[in-house]
Amino acid sequence: MAYEDLIKSIESAAGEKKLEVLRNAEREVEAVLREAETESSAIHAQYMEKAKRDLALESNRQKFLARQDVKRKISLVRQKLIDDAFSGSLHSLSAIRSDPVYSSLFAGFVREVTDALVGEDIVLHVDPRDSALCNEIITKTGLNCIIVKDLTTIGGLCGTSADGKIKADNTLESRLSKIRNQDTLEIISLILGGPDG
Structure with missing residues (x-):
């Protein structure tokens, strides 16, 4: 047990x-x-x-x-x-040539080009539609320039030195291009009210 x-x-x-x-x-x-x-x-x-x-x-x-x-x-x-x-x-x-103010505007363009090329033998390049007006302005002002009708533009002209090394572009297209390049922000402000819209 x-x-x-x-x-x-x-x-x-x-x-x-x-x-x-x-x-x-x-x-x-x-x-x-x-x-x-x-x-x-x-x-x-x-x-x-x-x-x-x-x-x-x-x-x-x-x-x-x-x-x-x-x-x-x-x-x-x-x-x-x-x-x-x-x-x-x-x-x-594009219709500015028919405006009576165009002749005085063109005369101002010629003066700016010739002032930019002072001291050079100047060649003015114009649209054939402006050749008579350009001749008239050159005659009135007594400038000694060669006029060549080799430009197509809505208005204005170009000038070069006789050797072609110096150029003064004073066409309406070049003026608009300069305005566009320089004043884009201002244009945006006018169109949209500011650079950010």
Whole structure:
């Protein structure tokens, strides 16, 4: 009987040890699960934070691209308005020869060209439609110039030194081109109310 009691006692101690091992294992499993849950939450929070940053960066990138696209479209519209304005100006000026003021305007153009080429033997390049007017102005002013009818222009003239090294372009087209190149911002302001539209 003592043997049976010893076996029962060993079995009882083994059962208690087994329960203690199971309880410890459950506690360890719970601790591991809590730790895993905490780490999982931290990892999830990190991924969420990264996703938020990535989303903010992408949102800013898309906004930047959209603003650039709008600026490009505004620039294209602005450029078209300027092109149309200058094209309209050229069209309007194409009939200037029939305006009574053209002869005095042309005389001013001749004076500017000859002043720019003072001291040179001057060659005036004119549109054939302006040759008679140019002859009349040269005769009246007593200038000594050669007139060559080799220019096609809506108005005005060009002058060169006899050797061709110095040139003074005083056509209406060149004047409009200078205005366009020098005063684009002012033109934009007049058309659109400012450089940014």
